[in-house]
Amino acid sequence: MSRLVSAICAVLLLAASTFAQSKNAPKKLGIGQMATAEQIAGWDIDVRPDGQGAPPGKGSVKQGEEIYMTRCAACHGEFGESAGRWPQLAQGKGTLASNDPVRTVGSYWARLSSLFDYVRRAMPFGDAQALNNDELYAVVAYVLNLNDIVDDKFVLSKETWEQVKMPNANGFYDDDRETTEKAFWNKRPCMDNCRGPVTITGRARAVDVTPEDKGAAAQ
Amino acid sequence: MSQPPDQGSTSRRKFVVGAAGLVVxxxxxxxxxxxxxxxxxxxxxxxxxxxxxxxxxxxGTPSKFEKQVIRRTVPWLTATPESSVSFTPLHELDGIITPNGLCFERHHSGIAEIDPADYRLMIHGMVDKPLIFTLDELKRFPRANRIYFLECAANSGMEWRGAQLNGCQYTHGMVHCVQYTGVPLKTLLNEAGLKSGAKWIMAEGGDAAAMNRSIPLAKALDDCLIAYRMNGEMLRPENGYPARLVVPGWQGNMWIKWLRRLKVGDQPWFTREETSKYTDLMENGKARQFTWVMDAKSIITSPSPQAPAKSKGLTVISGLAWSGRGKVVRVDVALDGGRNWRTARIDGPVYDKACVRFYYEFDWSGEALLLQSRAIDETGYVQPNKDDLRKIRGVNSIYHNNGIQTWHLKPDGEVENVEVG
Structure with a gap:
């Protein structure tokens, strides 16, 4: 009996101390190690639109051309036009409202940081994070130049970051589905005689792009 | 505790019958x-x-008679298999849970093979104390088990301009639904301590794409998880082993796999994956951004082009429905291309932001039918037809095609993906 009482007291004390420490946040559990500045520096590669996170260094369009031709052109094309189905990097201006929109750095991307951050973390494809900072600035400068965003003499660095003006900077707006698609919230969706006669207007078999099934099902 | 002989033989007979049924x-x-x-x-x-x-x-692996139940690819879609997608064979599955080996894959630089002994998760930025966790340390935190669907924002993206791929595996197979075990993200953020002014989190993968996305802090503190298990076992490498982010109801691209870093900040990063990709280009040339929520959607998985109807008479329509806004409360089915609707039967558990299984049983006379389904979620959102969707979004948006699918069931039982007008 006395053991039970002391157990209850212990629980109450524990609850009280937890409550005392948790004015706003729950108690910390003390799991995990402090990340050192050196550890963080090795992984902290993101760059924000305002340039926060951009590393020291600089690179010219001319230097970037050499790197691009050896490291990028095989997939993206010598002029950023794309080889095969790899992403196209240049051209496409004025196509976004057409039936065949071409989304490139010049026609679609709104911010320099998106390009810099992406190349820094993921390119060249299959050899990620292999470029040094100067090479990175240079190859990004060259892709901007391919899109006529900077001239041939441009040198990209933290200092010139703000000078880069992306053509489609104002091409985006936040999700507005809850207002523009309000009609899709419908308390009484139609159940009977909801539409006139139904006709088939398109067939997948006519398009004929479904992969042949090479699995057991084809036997 | 040994079984009486008669009971044992009954259960064995049941087993044999059950196994034979599976083979059939x-x-x-x-x-x-x-x-x-x-x-x-x-x-x-x-x-x-x-x-x-x-x-x-x-x-264990499935029966040798089930070899056709596999993920499939559409080779012409992408330049290379390392940055591509394979699709869940929805037409071969039932219930709400996707088996681990059949969950669709989307990688941007191939599958990272991470040694769990070397796995580290870093949390830093606007926190009181930057932290690094090992996998064992993540497993020491109190756990949560949650069943959620995960849908790629580009699921059905090839169908915007009309019926294209003949099979629900291809038209709708970038979705899966599993049970995750992991740590609530808010627990880890509390451990690091958020600084005032913190509003966003950037999550980053440890693969060769180092995929990164911005997530508003309110979502991170609401229901996000750092998951290390799916359906009880450790995550598959294809799905982010040993740990991934779970962002319930929101587009799959945000569910960073092979998660290595969480950085807390006061503004979004506008990464490539939330500007160049995963933005929805409208007809006027402007694009929606941060369209995180996956709208309510449903698909009849059988009969479907890869799962034709077998015979006339009693026929079971089986399908899946889900909504990123909460629970699916109702699914309707039409046999006539959407003129008349009847409410389907949801069977099995109904969870928040998870798949539900629906059925509609009817007596098929063998006449040609145009099968459709529409999901309705707890916010009152009704899955729209494709024309109504296209009136608002045009056909260039690639992402977020949740329009009603039409299957043409023909008298011979074959099924084709069609568009109706």
């Missing part, structure tokens, strides 16, 4: 010839001889 189900529609020698009154070989003993199948 697997063979159905696959034009696999049956063999009368294995059928009554004959006694098949498997009833007379010993089978594999325990341990032979140390990690």
């Amino acid at each position: 189900a697997g063979a159905s529609g696959k034009a696999i010839a049956d063999n009368p020698k294995n059928q009554p009154p004959n006694v098949p070989e498997w009833t007379r001889t010993l089978g594999d003993g325990v341990g032979v199948r140390a990690y």
Whole structure:
């Protein structure tokens, strides 16, 4: 009996101390190690639109051309036009409202940081994070130049970051589905005689792009 | 505790019947010839001889008669398999849970093979104390088990301009639904301590794409998880082993796999994956951004082009429905291309932001039908038809096609993906 009482007291004390420490946040559990500045520096590669996170260094369009031709052109094309189905990097201006929109750095991307951050973390494809900072600035400068965003003499660095003006900077707006698609919230969706006669207007078999099934099902 | 002999034989007989039933189900529609020698009154070989003993199948795999139940790819979609997608065979599945080995894959630089001993998760930025966790440390935190669907924002993206791919595996197979085990993200953020002014989190993968996305802090503190298990076992490498982010109801691209870093900040990063990709281009040339929520959607998985109807008479329509805004409360089915609707039967558990299974049983006379389904979620959102969707979004948006799918069921039982007008 006395053991039970002391157990209850212990629980109450524990609850009280937890409550005392948790004015706003729950108690910390003390799991995990402090990340050192050196550890963080090795992984902290993101760059924000305002340039926060951009590393020291600089690179010219001319230097970037050499790197691009050896490291990028095989997939993206010598002029950023794309080889095969790899992403196209240049051209496409004025196509976004057409039936065949071409989304490139010049026609679609709104911010320099998106390009810099992406190349820094993921390119060249299959050899990620292999470029040094100067090479990175240079190859990004060259892709901007391919899109006529900077001239041939441009040198990209933290200092010139703000000078880069992306053509489609104002091409985006936040999700507005809850207002523009309000009609899709419908308390009484139609159940009977909801539409006139139904006709088939398109067939997948006519398009004929479904992969042949090479699995057991084809036997 | 040994079983009475009669009870034992009953359960064994039940097992045999059950196993035979599975084989029939697997063979159905696959034009696999049956063999009368294995059928009554004959006694098949498997009833007379010993089978594999325990341990032979140390990690079990499906029956050899189920080899057609696989993820499939559409090679022309992408430049390389390392940055591509494979699709869940929805037409071969039932219930709400996707088996781990069949969950669709989307990688941007191939599958990272991470040694769990070397796995580290870093949390830094606007926190009181930057932290690094090992996998064992993540497992020391109190756990949560949650069933959620995960849908790629580009699921059905090839169908914007019309019916294109003939099979729900291809039209809708970038979705899966599993049970995750992990740590609530808010627990880890509390451990690091958020600084005032913190509003966003950037999550980053440890693969060769180092995929990164911005997530508003309110979502991170609401229901996000750092998951290390799916359906009880550790995550598959394809799905982010040993740990991934779970962002319930929101587009799959945000569910960073092979998660290595969480950085807390006061503004979004506008990464490539939330500007160049995963933005929805409208007809006027402007694009929606941060369209995180996956709208309510449903698909009839059987009958469907890869799962034709077998015979006239009683026919079971089976399908999946989900909504990123909460629970699916109702699914309607039409047999006539959307003129008349009837409410389907949801069977099995209904969870928040998870798949539900629906059925509609009817007596099929063998006439041609135009099968459709529409999901309704707890916010009152009704899955729209494709024309109504296109009136608002045009056909260039690639992402977020949740329009109603039409299957043309023909008198011979074959099914084709069609558009109706």
